[in-house]
Amino acid sequence: MKPKPQHGPRHTGRSTGNASVHGASTLPRLLGAAVIVLALFIVVGAALFFGIRNHNDAPSASNGTTTTKTAVTKKTAPKPVVTHHGNSPDCPDEDCIALFVNGDLLFHPHLWQHFQNNPSATDGTAFNFDPLFTNMKPYIQASDISVCEFETPIAPRGGPYTGYPVFAIPPEVVDAAKHVGYNACTHGTNHSWDQGAAGITRLWDELDKAGIKQTGSYKTEEDSMKPLVIDSPTGGGKLGLVTGTVSLNGEVADADWRVDRLREAGDPHHDSDIQRAVEKAKAARQQGADVVAMAIHSVQEYLTKADSWQISEAHELADTGAFDVIYGAGCHCAQPIEKYHNTWIVYGLGNAVTVTTTIPGHETNNQGISARIQFAGKRGKPGSWRVNRIDWAPTANMRQGQYQWCPIASDHPDGTCWDTATDAKQEQRIHDVIYSMGADSNVVREWRLSDEHQQGQGQQPVQ
Template sequence: MAAAAAMFLLLNGCGVIAETDARNSSSAAVAPSIEASSKAPVAVPTPGKGPACPSLRCASITVTGDMLVHTQLWQQARADAAAAGQPGYTFVPLLEGQRRYVSASDLAICHQETPVGNPEGPFSAYPSFNVPPQIVAAAKEIGYQACTTASNHTIDRGTEGVLRTLDALDAAGLKHTGSYRTEAASKEILLLKTPAATIAIIEGTYGHNGQIPEYPWLVDELDSAAMIAKAARARALGADIVLGVMHAGDEYASEPNAQQQDVAHALVDSGQFTMVYGHHTHSVLPIENYKGTWIVYGLGNGITELSPWYVVNNEGLLVRAQFSQNSAGAWTVSDLAWAPSVMVRDPYRWCSVASDAPQGVCASPAADAQTHQRTQSVVESMGAAAAGAHELLITKEK
C-alpha cells in the first residue's frame, strides 16, 4: 500500500496476527501484549451498562440482524432526507427505535449484509445488491461501534464492492470484520474494548450464492476449525470475551439447520467462545443454552422492506448479553435478554414490539401481539426461558 507503514506481530510462527496501516487502521484494534493480558485484573469495580452487575466487572453487548436495504428503504431514506431539508439519503429515522437499546449497552454490533455503492448511486436490490452507503453512517449515528460483513451477498459487486464497503465503514468510524482488503488483513483479530473487557469477534458465512471470491481470503467462510484457531489466537492476544458469528441457515425457517447446530456446538465445545450468534435466514430462530454457553441461532432482519409472502421476514430480534467475570477470572453470560421487533411502513421504521412498547403501537395492537407471540414461541422453543433468557424491557431499566 502506498505510503503505508505496517506492523506485524508473530505468534509461535503461525503468521500475521495484527497489521495496521494508513488505509486499514480502523479494521482491527491494536492488540495488547500477551504479557500484559496475563496480569490479574485490577480490583476496580467496572459494572458497565445494562442490568445490575453481579460481580466486580461486567460488559454488555447488543447484537442485531441483517441490515438488508431494499429499494423501498432507500426511497424512504431519500424522503426522510428531503423532509429534513437535507440532500441525498438518511436512514437515521428508520433506525431511530434501536438507539435506546444500543445506548444501554457497552458495545453494539450490527451486520452489514450487502455491499454499498457510491453516495449518488446507481443502486440495486435483490439479487445483486448495491445500496446507499448512507446506511453505514446511520448505524454509527445510532450508536453501533462495529459491524460484521461476511454474508452470502458480500461479493455481489465483486472485490470492488467489498473495498467500497470497507471504505464506507472506515469513513463512518465503524470497526469491522468478515471481509478484507488484503490477505494480511484477513489474518487480523478484531479486538474491541469496553471499560471492563476486551472482546473479539470472529465471523463466517456459509457461502456466496454460487459466486466465487476473487481471492480466497476476501471473505471469512463458515469453517469451525478455522474459527476455533482464530479464537485461540484472540485469547492469546488478550481477548476476555470471544463472540462467534454465523451467517447461515435456511431462509424463513423457524429452527436451525444441521450446519448451524454442528458449527455452533463445535465452537462451544472448543472452549474458546463465550457466546455464539447468527443471522441470514430473514427469520427469528431459537436461543439455546448448550453446555452453559448461549447460542442465538438467528436474529432475523435488523431492517428490511415488508414481504407480502413471508411475515417472518418482517420481524427481528435484538439481543443484549451481559458478561461478568467470576472470582477465577473467567467471563460468562450473566444475563441474556431479547427484544422482538417488526418493520412498519408509511413511513418505514424499525419498531420494538416488546411488552413495554417503548415506541408505542407499531403496526396495530393485534398485529403487534401476534408478532410478539410468534417471536417468543420460536425464541423459547429450545429451552431458552428455562435456562434464564428473558424479554428485554428497556423502559423498566434505570
C-alpha cells in the same frame, strides 16, 4: 541494808570453749530471719508476676465494662475493588460487558426510496436513514458494545444502486449506523462477493472512515489475518469477534481469504474453516480479549427453527471451547436460543431493518430480535468469564405504517408497531420460538427497557 540492784549485762565468768552462751543463742534467730526474708521475696515476686499478668491480660471492671488489651501492629489496608459494571443491569461480578447485536441490515429499493433526498448526490446527502434507526438508540445506549450485520455491499456515493439478487445499496446506510451508535459491524455473508473486490473495498473504507470497527470480508490478506478486538467503552473488558458464512450464493471469490467462511460438513474446506475461526479466537485472546463471540451467517430462509447446518456448525464451534457465545443471522427470521453444554447459541436474529414482504409464509422477514448478551467476570483473568444474562427484544420493521425499527412491547411509550392485536400475536409467536429449545427463562429474558428505566438499572454487589 540490801544491796542496790545492778544494771547492765551480767558476766558469769564461765566459759564454754570458743563460743559464749550468748553467741550460741543468736544463730537460730538469724536463720529464722533469713527464712522469713526469703519467704517475703517469694511472696512479693509472685505478687508482682501475677499483678503484671492481670494488668496486661485480665479484664478490667473499673468502669463496669470489660476490655482486652492486645499488641497493636500496623497493617496495610487492602486496596478497594474497582468495578466496571457498565450498562449491564445486574452485573454479578467485578466487571461486565453488555453486547448488543441484531439481525441483517437488508435494504431493497422499495425501502431506500422512502429515505432519498437527491439520490445522485455524492456528498452524503443522497439519503437520510437516521429516522429508520431512531428507536434503536435507547437500546444501544443501554448496552456497552453494539454490533450490526451488513448483509450486502454498498454502491459508490451517488450510485448506481442495485437490489436483489446482486446488491449495491446506498452508502448512507453507513452514516446512519454511525449516528445511531454502532461500535462495529460484521459483513461475512452470502452477499459479500456481490460486487467483487471493489464492493468489499468500498464497504471497508466507508466503515473505517466512520470509525466503525469491522470484520468478515477484507481488502487485504493482512487484514483477514487480524482478529477484531473491541475495548468496552465502559471499561468492563475486551470483546473478540469472529465471523463466518456458509455460502457466497454460488460465487467464488478471487482469493479464499476475502470472506470468512464456514462451509458445511462434507465440503473439503470445512475443517480448515473451523480451524481458522478457532485460531482467530485464540489470537483475539492473546491480544487481551476477555470473551470471544462468533457470528455465523446461514442461507436457509424464513424458518422458525434452526436448520441442520446451523445446529451442526454451532455445536462443532462450541465443542472447541474457543467461543463464549455464538449468534446468527441470514435466515431473515427470529429463531431459538439454546444452551449447548456450556455455550449459549442465538440461532437467528432475523432482520434489523428491511422492506415488508407480503409473500405467504415469509412474514417472518418483517420481524426480528435485538439481543443484549451480558458477560460477567474479572478483566484480564481467563476462566472467570461467563454469559450470565441474555435480554431479547422482539422487533418489527414498521411503526404505524412507516418504515422504522420498532420494538414490539405492550408497554412501549411510542405505542404499537402495527396494531395492538398484531403486535400481541407476533410478540407471542417470537416468544414461543425463542424458548422452543429449552432456554432457561431465568437467564434468557424478554427485554423491557421501560422496566430498567423505572428501576434505575441498580447494580448488584460484587459476589
